[in-house]
Amino acid sequence: MKIDQSLPLEYSTQQNQLNILGFWVFIGAEIMLFGTLFAGYFVLVDRTGNGPTGAEIFEITPVLFETFILLTSSFTIGLGIHAMRKGYTKAMIWFYVLTLVLGVVFISFEVYEFMHYIHVGASLQTSAFTAALLTTLGTHGAHVTFGVFWGMFIVYQLIQRGLTPETANKSFIFSLYWHFLDVVWIFIFSFIYLKGMV
Amino acid sequence: MSDLFPMKQVMGFGVSIILTIIAACVYFFNLSFPITMTILLVTAFIQAGLQLVVFMHAGETNDKPAIYTNIYYGLIIALVTIFGTLLCMIWGYI
Numbered sequence: 001m002k003i004d005q006s007l008p009l010e011y012s013t014q015q016n017q018l019n020i021l022g023f024w025v026f027i028g029a030e031i032m033l034f035g036t037l038f039a040g041y042f043v044l045v046d047r048t049g050n051g052p053t054g055a056e057i058f059e060i061t062p063v064l065f066e067t068f069i070l071l072t073s074s075f076t077i078g079l080g081i082h083a084m085r086k087g088y089t090k091a092m093i094w095f096y097v098l099t100l101v102l103g104v105v106f107i108s109f110e111v112y113e114f115m116h117y118i119h120v121g122a123s124l125q126t127s128a129f130t131a132a133l134l135t136t137l138g139t140h141g142a143h144v145t146f147g148v149f150w151g152m153f154i155v156y157q158l159i160q161r162g163l164t165p166e167t168a169n170k171s172f173i174f175s176l177y178w179h180f181l182d183v184v185w186i187f188i189f190s191f192i193y194l195k196g197m198v
Numbered sequence: 199m200s201d202l203f204p205m206k207q208v209m210g211f212g213v214s215i216i217l218t219i220i221a222a223c224v225y226f227f228n229l230s231f232p233i234t235m236t237i238l239l240v241t242a243f244i245q246a247g248l249q250l251v252v253f254m255h256a257g258e259t260n261d262k263p264a265i266y267t268n269i270y271y272g273l274i275i276a277l278v279t280i281f282g283t284l285l286c287m288i289w290g291y292i
Binding site: 011017020021024025027028029030031032034035036038039040042043060064067068071072074075077078079081082083086088091175176179180182183186187189190191194195197198 | 201202203204207210211214215218221222224225229231234235238239241242245246249250252253254255256259261264265268269271272273275276277279280282283284287288
């Protein structure tokens, strides 16, 4: 393994550089995945049948909370990567833990939101609109849930092994994933919630 | 402590909070549909770009052209999927 000291730790071997590039390719595929979900949602948004419309079931307060929580968690993981590059392992781990806690809070809000939808009679089978809505939100929520578990294992490895080219690389790739989920949420926030409520 | 909070990222965070508040304004003020969509599109894409450049460090290595080509490719396919679907499922029948 050739380690290039002039590069940040997460880029220091050729394998690491390829891992990061490969993850960008995966993110490109994820953009297309969410693109198809949005396409389906925009087509079905007015097909509410006997069920409620978006304006009737969306609540602005939890949505704003979710948005600010996810934005903040994206910021804290960015600080984590910054700390990693400065070699502050402890600060980095705390930033990662904070990110994951915010992720769990976000999921709690989303679970509350889904329970609210089912409570007001908007379940997966109610109408084409609710099916498309819950599939899109659910895919994003499932990604965040997966990310929380992934992040937990990364924090565990950081505590066990400290900062090595491998753990730094994994942490950086995880930060890319987390930022990407924030980007997807921005589009959900704008074009599902806000557009649906005006 | 200031070592842990780089100016660039704090600024990026501040800007994304402001953009979110601007986007949320469409809910609190009564605006026409074209203005609403314009505000939402502009704020969402600026925020996405901000995340990409400030937080995801998309342009800092030699892989920059490959990364941007790949992201633009994904984005174009997503937009063609969305607008193509709208065109043949909704707009074509109005």
